[in-house]
Every structure is written in structure tokens, then in C-alpha cells.
Amino acid sequence: MDNARLAPYAAAHRERITATLLDWLRIPSISAHPDRAPDVRASADFTAALLADAGLEHVELIETPGAPAVYGDWLRAGDGAPTVVVYGHHDVQPVDPIDLWRTGPFEPEIRDGQCYARGAIDDKGQVLYEIEAVRGLLELDRSLPVNLKFLIEGEEEVGSPHFEALLWAERERLACDLIVVSDTGMLAPDLPSTCVAMRGLVGFTLSVRTARGDLHSGMWGGAVPNAAQVAAQLAAALHDGDGRVTVPGFYDDVRPLSEAEAASLAAIPFDAAAWMDTAGVSALVGEAGRTSLERVGSRPTAEIVGITGGYGGAGIKTIVPATADLKLAFRLVPDQKPELIADAIEAWAHAAAPEGASVIVTREGAVAPALTPSDHPAVGALCRVLERVWGRPPLLTREGGSGPEEALGRVLGVPLLFLGVGLPDDRIHAPNERMVMDQFWRGLIAAGELWHELAALGPLP
Amino acid sequence: MDNARLAPYAAAHRERITATLLDWLRIPSISAHPDRAPDVRASADFTAALLADAGLEHVELIETPGAPAVYGDWLRAGDGAPTVVVYGHHDVQPVDPIDLWRTGPFEPEIRDGQCYARGAIDDKGQVLYEIEAVRGLLELDRSLPVNLKFLIEGEEEVGSPHFEALLWAERERLACDLIVVSDTGMLAPDLPSTCVAMRGLVGFTLSVRTARGDLHSGMWGGAVPNAAQVAAQLAAALHDGDGRVTVPGFYDDVRPLSEAEAASLAAIPFDAAAWMDTAGVSALVGEAGRTSLERVGSRPTAEIVGITGGYGGAGIKTIVPATADLKLAFRLVPDQKPELIADAIEAWAHAAAPEGASVIVTREGAVAPALTPSDHPAVGALCRVLERVWGRPPLLTREGGSGPEEALGRVLGVPLLFLGVGLPDDRIHAPNERMVMDQFWRGLIAAGELWHELAALGPLP
Numbered sequence: 001m002d003n004a005r006l007a008p009y010a011a012a013h014r015e016r017i018t019a020t021l022l023d024w025l026r027i028p029s030i031s032a033h034p035d036r037a038p039d040v041r042a043s044a045d046f047t048a049a050l051l052a053d054a055g056l057e058h059v060e061l062i063e064t065p066g067a068p069a070v071y072g073d074w075l076r077a078g079d080g081a082p083t084v085v086v087y088g089h090h091d092v093q094p095v096d097p098i099d100l101w102r103t104g105p106f107e108p109e110i111r112d113g114q115c116y117a118r119g120a121i122d123d124k125g126q127v128l129y130e131i132e133a134v135r136g137l138l139e140l141d142r143s144l145p146v147n148l149k150f151l152i153e154g155e156e157e158v159g160s161p162h163f164e165a166l167l168w169a170e171r172e173r174l175a176c177d178l179i180v181v182s183d184t185g186m187l188a189p190d191l192p193s194t195c196v197a198m199r200g201l202v203g204f205t206l207s208v209r210t211a212r213g214d215l216h217s218g219m220w221g222g223a224v225p226n227a228a229q230v231a232a233q234l235a236a237a238l239h240d241g242d243g244r245v246t247v248p249g250f251y252d253d254v255r256p257l258s259e260a261e262a263a264s265l266a267a268i269p270f271d272a273a274a275w276m277d278t279a280g281v282s283a284l285v286g287e288a289g290r291t292s293l294e295r296v297g298s299r300p301t302a303e304i305v306g307i308t309g310g311y312g313g314a315g316i317k318t319i320v321p322a323t324a325d326l327k328l329a330f331r332l333v334p335d336q337k338p339e340l341i342a343d344a345i346e347a348w349a350h351a352a353a354p355e356g357a358s359v360i361v362t363r364e365g366a367v368a369p370a371l372t373p374s375d376h377p378a379v380g381a382l383c384r385v386l387e388r389v390w391g392r393p394p395l396l397t398r399e400g401g402s403g404p405e406e407a408l409g410r411v412l413g414v415p416l417l418f419l420g421v422g423l424p425d426d427r428i429h430a431p432n433e434r435m436v437m438d439q440f441w442r443g444l445i446a447a448g449e450l451w452h453e454l455a456a457l458g459p460l461p
Numbered sequence: 462m463d464n465a466r467l468a469p470y471a472a473a474h475r476e477r478i479t480a481t482l483l484d485w486l487r488i489p490s491i492s493a494h495p496d497r498a499p500d501v502r503a504s505a506d507f508t509a510a511l512l513a514d515a516g517l518e519h520v521e522l523i524e525t526p527g528a529p530a531v532y533g534d535w536l537r538a539g540d541g542a543p544t545v546v547v548y549g550h551h552d553v554q555p556v557d558p559i560d561l562w563r564t565g566p567f568e569p570e571i572r573d574g575q576c577y578a579r580g581a582i583d584d585k586g587q588v589l590y591e592i593e594a595v596r597g598l599l600e601l602d603r604s605l606p607v608n609l610k611f612l613i614e615g616e617e618e619v620g621s622p623h624f625e626a627l628l629w630a631e632r633e634r635l636a637c638d639l640i641v642v643s644d645t646g647m648l649a650p651d652l653p654s655t656c657v658a659m660r661g662l663v664g665f666t667l668s669v670r671t672a673r674g675d676l677h678s679g680m681w682g683g684a685v686p687n688a689a690q691v692a693a694q695l696a697a698a699l700h701d702g703d704g705r706v707t708v709p710g711f712y713d714d715v716r717p718l719s720e721a722e723a724a725s726l727a728a729i730p731f732d733a734a735a736w737m738d739t740a741g742v743s744a745l746v747g748e749a750g751r752t753s754l755e756r757v758g759s760r761p762t763a764e765i766v767g768i769t770g771g772y773g774g775a776g777i778k779t780i781v782p783a784t785a786d787l788k789l790a791f792r793l794v795p796d797q798k799p800e801l802i803a804d805a806i807e808a809w810a811h812a813a814a815p816e817g818a819s820v821i822v823t824r825e826g827a828v829a830p831a832l833t834p835s836d837h838p839a840v841g842a843l844c845r846v847l848e849r850v851w852g853r854p855p856l857l858t859r860e861g862g863s864g865p866e867e868a869l870g871r872v873l874g875v876p877l878l879f880l881g882v883g884l885p886d887d888r889i890h891a892p893n894e895r896m897v898m899d900q901f902w903r904g905l906i907a908a909g910e911l912w913h914e915l916a917a918l919g920p921l922p
Contacts (some may be wrong), residue, residue, distance in 0.1 A: 032778070094778060126657035152885060159776065185680075201679070203777035210742060212740075215792050215890075215891065216891070218660060218759060219646075219889070220740055221757065221792055222757055223745055225742060225744055228696070229697075229765045232765060235689070237697070239690075279673075280783070281673075283685075283686055283817025284817075286684045286685075295683045295684040296680065303683070304782070306689060307770050307785070308768070308769055310765065310766050310879075311557075312769035313494075314493060314618075315619050315620065315826075316664035316666070316766060317493070317890065318766060319766050319890050319891065321766065330676065332837075337737075356744025357730050388778040427674060428677050430674045430780065
């Protein structure tokens with residue numbers, strides 16, 4: 001790695017780059033909170049300045065009905081060189097429960113070689129090493145071996161509600177041969193990997209109402225429907241005793257793994273004790289007859305991501321709750337179709353609601369599952385880079401998560417490549433999110449190497 | 462009613478009494494919120510001033526490890542006259558969900574003959590008419606026909622955690638022949654009733670934990686336990702398909718209704734449509750094979766009073782929640798014993814928790830069910846008063862709710878009498894709590910009549 005192209009640049013600019021990272025992480029760009037809209041915009045402006053400072057051109061904010069995305073390109077590599085869209089996002093998750101953070105989510109701090117802040121790894125850190133790799137290569141060579149188009153979104157953490165429309169509107173400007181997504185992870189620092197499939201996602205809020213208002217539990221309890229109980233019953237009814245999702249038709253379109261995929265999945269080492277330790281859990285559970293890696297990679301799932309009804313304060317309040325909200329997220333795999341699954345879930349929710357309860361289903365975004373052909377030459381190029389920078393050949397994985405990648409691939413009509421340095425214990429979306437700084441610096445070097453490796457391939461298929 | 466003793470007093474003092482009521486209701490004496498402790502104390506001071514102004518003597522705050530109770534007495538009726546403890550409380554319920562209040566919970570307002578505020582009927586209004594009845598009688602006669610001891614608690618809405626200790630400590634000072642509870646209701650203004658039994662209560666918080674922190678649902682979802690799901694499963698498992706509580710042994714000690722009680726319960730008119738309209742529900746549900754009045758009066762029940770786990774904000778957060786709280790309230794009937802039931806519930810919760818989930822059970826107070834012998838002469842006296850003031854003989858009911866009345870009766874060793882003017886649609890514990898002012902004025906008159914009616918009985922058994 002010491003003879004990697006960008007190693008001297010990374011060493012020489014260590015302090016400035018670190019300071020830039022911390023400055024960006026101080027911006028609370030929480031896209032889920034409407035009152036944080038000015039902060040999301042400040043983060044977009046910060047991103048635009050980073051791109052311009054790095055030497056990218058045509059930098060501008062792309063407005064949406066929600067938060068702005070940021071665009072910048074460098075297109076001087078010539079027609080013969082590949083053109084790549086680099087995707088990431090500058091918005092971050094909410095921070096609750098706030099009291100579990102050791103230091104403030106927007107007071108970034110580097111401790112023991114790890115950077116702690118909301119957005120450190122998801123996704124500001126991963127966007128920053130991509131930008132700094134460009135800046136380093138331009139400093140070194142005054143040019144890049146490929147044409148690059150950065151597209152850094154501002155609504156990824158709320159399900160990218162306006163992203164597909166943006167892609168359609170900007171389709172010509174975004175024309176490319178390949179998309180590099182900088183928002184994923186690897187199995188471990190000594191177990192590099194890249195993702196060749198991502199689960200899709202459909203989300204729902206089920207709003208249950210059983211009465212005009214909360215009722216006194218002494219006066220009415222036992223004789224009237226209870227919204228918190230109905231929400232709990234719906235949540236409990238979502239899985240059967242074998243951990244399978246009970247929504248009729250849910251598994252109909254799941255494509256079985258090919259033999260090659262099954263073999264690769266089986267080759268990933270799995271240490272149940274270490275996995276449980278990383279997750280901080282005391283048991284592994286899930287769909288009967290499936291391994292944990294199958295459960296998070298190749299199988300669709302349903303999660304109760306939130307349930308809220310009645311009194312949540314100290315002690316007891318003697319009420320029969322009139323309303324409750326149940327928030328559900330379903331992870332989808334090829335070839336499940338978000339729209340059909342959403343219809344099935346909505347039908348299930350209405351059928352499962354007992355007498356005396358009304359259930360309003362709100363769809364909270366949908367992302368189809370994505371697949372990258374693992375024999376595409378760009379996958380090979382990325383694997384060579386990962387092997388050089390991390391010291392061993394990467395495994396091919398399926399990522400449990402999903403973002404707007406599916407729309408990117410579908411609208412732009414090109415394959416997706418995943419360069420990501422996140423680790424399973426980075427606590428994304430949770431308190432004390434962190435990025436391991438050594439992974440960041442390797443990411444910067446790998447990003448630079450990748451552009452040269454891709455250019456060497458010649459025209460992409 | 463116009464020839465009732467206190468009718469001229471009520472008419473003459475209408476404005477002052479109303480203003481006093483509104484002043485008291487402006488004090489946000491929420492005992493469940495530690496930061497409201499100064500307000501609960503201000504409410505205690507207000508109560509003490511009311512008692513002193515009315516002519517009661519030995520007025521003082523009785524301190525507890527929590528909020529203070531208020532005491533005041535008038536003991537000049539002589540040894541031959543009955544001595545009565547009047548019980549009520551000056552603390553109020555929390556106000557959430559605050560956005561459903563039409564006017565501020567502590568900005569009391571009288572609209573269409575109804576007083577809207579938190580605590581209007583539960584229980585400041587009901588305490589005030591008792592105090593004003595004393596003031597009126599003392600103005601009229603310079604004396605009372607009975608010895609009275611007011612005991613106005615400050616922690617009723619948090620389960621009276623220090624009340625029984627207070628009763629034991631103050632047992633001599635509180636010695637009496639009878640307790641009159643001023644914290645209940647009647648079936649309707651044209652259907653007066655009094656309660657001869659109250660359900661008991663045991664409350665619990667079940668704190669579920671499945672991981673150190675929330676986990677990303679894409680990365681871990683489907684393979685690790687989910688605290689929100691576990692809480693929902695526990696909540697759903699609490700009842701069987703017949704609406705019966707599944708906790709082993711729960712029904713073992715339930716005493717069947719006597720024939721007389723069953724007949725009285727059956728005589729209470731029940732209009733299902735009106736009942737549903739009052740509750741604001743579209744169905745009546747509950748234990749199979751029981752009427753609605755049995756379900757709320759003579760049968761024990763379990764209610765999910767709150768469930769909170771994971772994300773509760775706008776949209777979706779893609780997490781596997783690590784913690785969830787389930788709040789349960791069980792209503793008990795004679796002869797269920799709170800301690801045995803609590804043990805059974807705790808054992809059930811631990812047995813029902815699935816692998817990978819820890820459940821911590823916190824007991825949130827316990828009140829045993831209470832019964833008053835319906836052939837006690839004081840019950841007859843009260844019934845005569847209710848008939849005079851409301852124009853028809855009252856029905857005997859069982860109150861679904863419960864307070865510290867059981868401890869009062871048990872520690873002081875005397876029967877309980879329930880004079881209460883609350884109505885089923887007063888929305889106690891809910892937004893837009895109200896008191897019908899006409900009920901308040903009748904309550905004032907009835908309270909004065911009751912002391913004369915009781916004195917006429919001679920020595921109580």
C-alpha cells in the first residue's frame with residue numbers, strides 16, 4: 001500500500017482532511033426533521049465547496065421539492081475513457097436516543113483512531129475520501145484517468161423521496177458507463193469484501209385508532225378496544241412461529257440463489273460469538289432453516305422499527321389508549337417487486353385489524369432490490385484494488401441494506417459498483433456512530449487506485 | 462332541591478366559588494412529573510387555605526417522602542355525633558397528548574355549563590364542593606352535625622405510593638366511623654348511582670432489552686432479536702382468543718357475584734349505542750360471555766396502557782430497536798390479592814420472554830379491590846340524599862376504577878361511602894377533561910344534606 005499512488009498525498013494532508021471531516025460532521029443535517037432543513041442545506045453548500053476546492057467543475061446544488069442534492073463533474077479524460085457517477089449522500093439519520101451518546105452526535109471527536117459522530121461513516125466520511133482522492137490525483141497529475149460525475153444526495157435517510165424524479169430529469173447530464181456507490185461496508189478490516197446485491201425496502205406507518213380519545217382504564221377497561229393492544233397484535237401477527245413473514249404472497253417472487261452465489265455466501269467465514277458481540281445481542285434468531293448470513297443477505301425480512309401507543313412516561317397512567325402507531329420496514333430481495341409487496345402488506349394490515357379498530361396505512365418509501373453481475377470487468381477491477389489496499393482478495397457479499405441504488409442503476413441503465421469501508425460495528429443509525437480512521441485513509445487510496453484500474457480496462461461493456 | 466339546606470348559599474356564592482375553582486385548576490399539580498413537584502406543593506397550600514377559609518381547624522400539610530397531603534378537621538359536634546373522614550386528592554394526571562386539548566389543560570374555561578381543565582372533575586371539583594358545603598353549613602348554623610376530618614392526598618394519580626404509610630402513621634388522628642370518598646361518578650345526571658365496590662389495580666412496567674443499542678435493520682434485520690417485536694408479542698400474548706387474561710392463576714380468587722349483586726347489575730339500564738358514543742368507540746369488545754357492565758365492574762381485566770419501542774417520529778428509521786417498554790394495568794375484583802397477582806404476572810412475563818430478550822419487571826403500585834356492605838345504614842342515608850337532590854333513587858354500582866380507598870377502609874377499619882358527581886363522558890385522564898357545573902352545584906348541596914342525614918342515624922354500627 002505504501003507504493004499506492006495517493007499514499008504521500010494522504011500523509012501530507014492528514015491534518016487538513018481530518019479538520020474538514022470534523023467541520024462537516026458538526027452540521028446536523030438530519031433530513032427526517034423538517035426544522036433541520038437549513039442544516040441540510042448548509043451541508044449541501046459545504047459539499048459543493050468541497051467539490052469545487054477539489055477541482056471538480058460545474059458544481060451546483062440540484063434542487064428538489066425536499067432537500068438539495070449536489071452535483072460536480074470533471075469531464076476532461078476524453079471520450080475513450082470511462083465515465084463514472086459517484087454516488088453518496090450528505091444528510092444523516094436522527095440521533096435519538098440522545099442520552100446513549102458518549103459525546104454529542106454533532107460534536108465529532110477522534111478517540112483511539114475512531115471518529116465518533118452522526119454521519120461519520122454514513123455517509124460523510126465515505127463521500128469525503130472520494131472527493132479527496134480526486135483532489136489528490138488532480139494535484140499529482142493535473143488530470144484524472146476517467147470522467148467523473150459526483151451526485152451527492154440530501155434525502156437518503158428519509159428514503160430518497162425525490163431522487164428518482166431527479167434522476168429522470170438529469171438523465172442526460174448523468175449519462176455514464178458505471179456507478180460507484182460510496183455508502184456501504186466490508187466484513188472486517190482483515191476481511192475486505194464488496195457487495196454485489198442489495199436488499200430493497202418498503203416502509204409503512206400503520207396508524208391505529210380505536211376511540212375518539214384515551215379512556216380511563218378503570219371506567220372502560222375490559223369493554224372497549226385498545227389501540228396499543230391492536231398495534232401489538234398486528235406486530236405480533238407479522239411473523240409465524242418459524243420466524244416467517246405471514247403476509248400472503250410475501251415469498252412468491254423470491255429468486256433462489258444460484259449455485260455460485262450460494263457457494264460464495266457459504267465461503268464467508270461466520271463466527272456466531274463475534275457476530276453476537278458486535279451486535280450486542282445474546283441470541284441469533286430469525287427465519288427457521290436459514291443461516292444468519294442468509295437471513296441478512298439473501299432473505300426478505302420484516303422488522304418492527306417502532307411501536308408507540310398510550311403512555312410512555314414514568315410510572316403508570318391508567319388509560320385505554322385510543323391511538324397507536326406501528327412502523328414497519330420490509331427488506332426485499334430479487335425478484336420481489338416493491339409495489340406488489342406494498343399492496344400485499346396493505347391488504348394484510350386491513351384484514352388483520354380487529355373489529356373496532358381502524359388502521360390507516362401510510363407508505364413510507366420503496367426501493368427495489370439490486371443486483372450487479374459479478375462477472376462484470378469493473379467488479380474485477382474493484383476486487384484487484386481491494387486486494388492491493390487491504391491485503392487479501394475480497395469476498396463477494398449481499399448487503400442487507402438498500403438505498404436509492406436501485407433507481408440509479410435502473411434509470412441510468414448501467415451497473416453498480418460498491419466501494420465502501422464501513423464495518424459491521426460502526427453503529428450506523430444508532431448512538432455512538434463511528435468511522436475507523438484507518439479505513440477512511442485506505443478508502444481514499446482505494447478510490448484513487450480504482451479510477452486508474454478502471455481506465456486500464458478500456459471501454460466498458 | 463330548592464328547599465335544600467345549602468341552595469341559598471350556593472346561589473349567593475356562585476361567582477366566588479366558581480372563581481376559586483378556576484384558580485385552583487390553574488395550578489398544574491401533575492404528580493407524575495418530578496419537575497412539577499413545586500406545583501403539587503402549591504396545590505397543597507391552596508387546599509390548606511381553602512380548608513382554613515371554610516372554618517376547618519388544625520389545618521396542616523402532612524409531609525410524605527413524595528408530595529404532601531392536606532389535613533383539616535372540625536370536631537365540635539360532640540362524642541355522640543358520627544366522625545367522618547372525607548377523602549379526595551389535589552394532584553392531577555399528566556396532560557399528553559397535549560395537542561388534542563381544545564383549550565389549555567391549565568387554562569380552565571367554562572363553556573356551555575361545563576368546566577374544562579385537567580383536574581376539573583378528577584378531583585379538584587369534587588373536593589371543592591365538599592369544602593364549600595362545610596363553609597356553607599358553618600355560615601348557616603355556626604356548627605356541623607357531624608365531626609369531619611378532611612384528608613386530601615397529593616399522590617393519587619401516581620398510585621398513592623406513600624399513602625398507606627401515612628394512614629398507619631396518622632391512624633389515631635384519623636380515627637372515624639365512616640369514610641366518604643369524593644372522587645367517583647354516577648351513571649348519568651338522570652340516573653344517580655353510588656358505588657359499593659371498586660376494582661383494585663396492579664401496574665407494571667416491563668422493560669425489554671435485546672441488544673446494547675439499536676441496530677441497522679438492513680445490516681442486522683432478520684437475524685437478531687427485536688425489542689419492539691418482543692414487547693408486542695408479550696402484549697399480544699396477554700389475552701387469549703376469548704379476551705381472557707392468560708396469566709396462570711389470574712382468575713382463581715375471583716368471587717362470583719351474589720344473586721342480589723347480579724340482580725342489581727342486571728337492573729342498570731344499558732344502551733350499547735349510547736355507551737359506544739360516549740366512549741367514542743365503534744365496537745364493544747372484551748371477555749367472552751360477559752356483558753359490558755360486567756366487564757368494567759365485576760370482572761378483572763388487563764390493559765396495555767402504553768407501549769413504546771424504536772422510532773416514533775415522522776417517516777421511517779431503518780433500525781432494529783434494542784429496547785422497548787410495555788406498561789400494563791390490571792384491574793382486580795374481590796377476592797383477588799394484589800401481591801399474589803403481581804407475583805403471577807411477573808412469573809408470566811419472565812416465562813413469556815423469548816430467547817435473546819431480557820425483561821425487567823417494575824411494579825408500579827398496587828391497590829386491593831374494595832367492597833362496602835350495601836345494607837350499611839350509611840349507604841341508605843346516602844341513597845336518600847341522592848334521591849332528594851337528583852330526583853330518583855340511585856342504583857348501586859361497582860366502580861371500575863380504584864384508588865387508595867382500599868387502604869383507607871382497611872387501615873381505619875370502617876366502611877367507605879362514595880359520593881361522586883362525575884359522569885362517564887367527563888374524559889378523566891384524557892384530553893378535554895371537564896366537569897358539568899350543574900353536577901358540581903348538586904354535589905355541594907348533597908354533601909351538606911349527607912352530614913345531616915348521617916347525624917340523624919345516631920351512632921353508626
